[in-house]
Amino acid sequence: MPKSGENTKIRILDAAHALIMGHGLAGTSIDMVLEKAEITKGAFFYHFKSKSDLARALVERYANQDAAHLEENLKRAEKLSRDPLQQVLILIGLFQEEVEQLTEPGGGCLIASYTYQFEELDADIREISAQAVLLWRQRLGAKFEEVIAKYPPRLVVRAQDLADGVVSTFEGAFVMMRVLREPTQLSMQLAHYRNYIELLFSSAQ
Amino acid sequence: MPKSGENTKIRILDAAHALIMGHGLAGTSIDMVLEKAEITKGAFFYHFKSKSDLARALVERYANQDAAHLEENLKRAEKLSRDPLQQVLILIGLFQEEVEQLTEPGGGCLIASYTYQFEELDADIREISAQAVLLWRQRLGAKFEEVIAKYPPRLVVRAQDLADGVVSTFEGAFVMMRVLREPTQLSMQLAHYRNYIELLFSSAQ
Incomplete structure (x- = not known):
């Protein structure tokens, strides 16, 4: 065939x-x-044309899939609640659901892999990698702005840092999962980040 | 000479x-x-004897330095307060002080670099890497046990997961720093993990 x-x-x-x-x-x-x-x-x-051309195509595909994945889940979260805080918590919850399926510790982030070999990369590949991460900062940063405007946080925080924290949680958990061969690291670390957001924006009880 | x-x-x-x-x-x-x-x-x-021998010596040295660094700062934190919660917060604060000196985004974790190339490694090198991370789980896990015993956490958590969270925060922040070329990621992500611990164990106000 x-x-x-x-x-x-x-x-x-x-x-x-x-x-x-x-x-x-x-x-x-x-x-x-x-x-x-x-x-x-x-x-x-x-x-x-070359291995470098292949490396570029790989990160472009990865960045596109990553962006689509973020938009899809953001859209789902926005349908499941009108409230920006609930939307963020639901979004992290949806990611948790997804990674709970993982039983093999072989997964990880192509961009993290590239960044630990950056001298092997053309400058434009590094730029595509950075843009993929900055998209999360932009999309989730806007969402966290809404949350901060509606619920005064219990400690001083910046919306863009909270957005970076979501990506950083994934990245840290991928490394932990790979080093320890524990696929549960992903859902566990996401659960703690969700806890953080919940506690940060909970009104005094 | x-x-x-x-x-x-x-x-x-x-x-x-x-x-x-x-x-x-x-x-x-x-x-x-x-x-x-x-x-x-x-x-x-x-x-x-070989490149593999060099790779092993590198991770052994890194793991030893990492363990010494943890013990030294844990000891400082234990001198600065008698209270286990304060000790943990001080420990993270000491790490923050240290990484605030960073002005170059070139740093990172050798173990994370290795784990994104694990097929190139002998099994014993993977084991040394895992043990280096597990030491943090053991040392900080015991500390978090004390914290949990003294201060009822506001959400259900396991001591060992909180310990893993410290390492994961470093790992995630290293990747973010490298991808975005932002050395401030390290102190920022540590500050958020410190916030989390503070909120988690704060009594209801």
């Missing part, structure tokens, strides 16, 4: 992504990608 | 550490280490 070009491209990206998450960028050769994706060198170079 | 063997060994470790934090393990060749440390291949192989 002939495979379409788009299909081949996806197989290359999937294979390269999986390899890079275990071997790092420099530890992943084009030959390793060819073998894992079961394609020829010709097919590879039809789709990608 | 002749250099002692110990001195040469330290120069190799320092050069390799710096290179690995930028290029990753696979992206760091022995030749790159020789050039950066300004030593000969003979001197290198006098101290290390």
Whole structure:
């Protein structure tokens, strides 16, 4: 059965992504990608000019999926409550639901992997990575602005820092999960961040 | 001036550490280490049998420094207050003081770097990495047990998870700092974790 070009491209990206998450960028050769994706060198170079071109395509795809994932869950949270604080808590809860499915500690963040090998990257790849994180700051920062305006926080905080905290929680938990081989780290760390938000904006009791 | 063997060994470790934090393990060749440390291949192989041997020595040194750093600051915190909650808050405060000095976003965690390239590592190197993180769970977990016994937390939490949260906060903040090139991420994320502990154990007001 002939495979379409788009299909081949996806197989290359999937294979390269999986390899890079275990071997790092420099530890992943084009030959390793060819073998894992079961394609020829010709097919590879039809789709990608170089390994750097592949690395860029990978982070672009990852950033796009990440952005879509954020928007989708933000939209769900906004439908599930009118209140900005509840929306944030629901959003983190939705992420928790998702990561509770994880049983393998192999997951992680492509951007974190790249950032620990930044000297191997072209400047534009670093920029795509930064923009992916800054999108969370922008989208969740706006949401936290609403929360702060409605509920006076019990300690002085900046909306953008609380937004960064969500991303940082994911990043920290991914590292913990990988080092300790404990997939439960993700939902646990998210639960604590949710606790923090809840306590921070709870009115004095 | 002749250099002692110990001195040469330290120069190799320092050069390799710096290179690995930028290029990753696979992206760091022995030749790159020789050039950066300004030593000969003979001197290198006098101290290390292989690159894997070097990688092991690096993480052993890092884990030892990390453990000493934790003990030292825990001891300072225990001198500064008798109260376990204050000790934890002071400990995080001491870490904040330290990272506030950072002006370059190049820092990070060697163990996190390794974990994003785990397929390149021998099993014993992964074990040393995990043990380094588990030490924090053990030492801070015991401290959080004391806190929980003295101050009923406002939400249900486990001491060991709160201890993991400290390490996870560092790990997440390192990734954020590196991706965004914002050295302030470290002290900011630690400040939020400190907020969380404060709110969690504050009595109802």
